[in-house]
Ligand SMILES: NC(=O)c1ccc[n+]([C@@H]2O[C@H](COP(=O)([O-])OP(=O)(O)OC[C@H]3O[C@@H](n4cnc5c(N)ncnc54)[C@H](O)[C@@H]3O)[C@@H](O)[C@H]2O)c1
């Protein structure tokens with residue numbers, strides 16, 4: 018028997034990331050090739066944005082996706098989020114050249130307060146939320162705090178793009194296939210302070226750290242390349258990453274929904290106090306997923322350098338949190 022459709026809300030649906038994301042969701046790349054979806058598409062209530070959204074919906078129609086059960090356009094989160102199973106919160110102002118993601122904090126914080134409240138009011142009590150709009154960790158924190166009746170664990174931020182970027186850099190350096198890399202972690206904030214950590218990474222049980230055996234490369238090439246990749250793309254394209262960001266959002270929800278078969282992936286999740294991260298802070302950590310739940314990998318050894326890096330990115334998150342405290 019065919020599965021019942023799942024309701025998926027996407028905000029910023031007529032934006033750059035939306036244009037790469039919607040077609041793949043409707044194609045079954047996110048929730049499975051046997052899972053019909055109802056797309057609830059939210060854009061700002063502005064004629065230009067709503068017209069652009071109509072155009073995207075015409076194109077979705079023209080794909081005749083068998084799994085696209087229905088779609089609806091919205092200008093208000095209170096209707097868009099009604100009875101949804103998944104929320105992918107993309108809609109926000111992107112940064113331009115010369116800006117840091119935290120420069121977007123004030124502009125975007127209000128959006129996530131309002132959307133958290135709307136989720137709290139009308140979404141399914143089991144709704145799972147991924148925040149993509151920057152600064153993603155703090156926006157997820159704001160949405161979570163604005164939705165006190167929903168489980169805090171269901172609010173997550175996207176670190177998967179950083180995880181995927183780190184996989185590609187490691188694969189190129191060690192001359193290995195991305196698919197074979199196990200146990201990579203990206204700790205902390207989706208910002209240049211993040212800490213991509215391959216101390217535990219291996220290929221068929223063989224340590225990648227030992228294969229590379231180049232601490233200088235780790236510190237002076239790998240960490241800055243992954244940490245500043247978003248900025249490098251903005252410099253090159255004049256626009257922030259879109260297709261790779263959509264791909265990472267698909268990976269994040271796909272794995273949360275369908276499981277990782279024991280493989281570690283990075284998700285920004287509310288801390289339970291482990292690894293010295295204060296409870297509630299949305300922080301990138303290694304997880305595995307099974308039966309629609311993520312499980313954090315516990316008990317990893319944190320050496321002095323890693324502690325320093327993990328505290329550095331934590332301190333930035335604490336500063337961002339202090340900057341929005343008045344909104345909560
Ligand atoms: N976490 C990540 O890894 C990651 C990666 C890439 C981009 N981003 C972020 O994603 C966000 C979107 O990027 P983009 O390139 O698609 O931007 P974009 O400007 O092309 O699209 C954003 C869309 O969101 C809409 N929007 C704005 N406020 C809204 C609201 N309150 N409700 C609904 N829609 C709203 C806009 O009208 C616009 O169409 C930015 O904040 C960007 O920095 C995050």
Ligand SMILES: O=C(O)C[C@H](O)C(=O)O
Pocket residue numbers: 111112118151178246247248250257258262
């Ligand atoms: O860097 C940005 O502002 C966009 C996005 O967060 C990215 O990492 O590509």
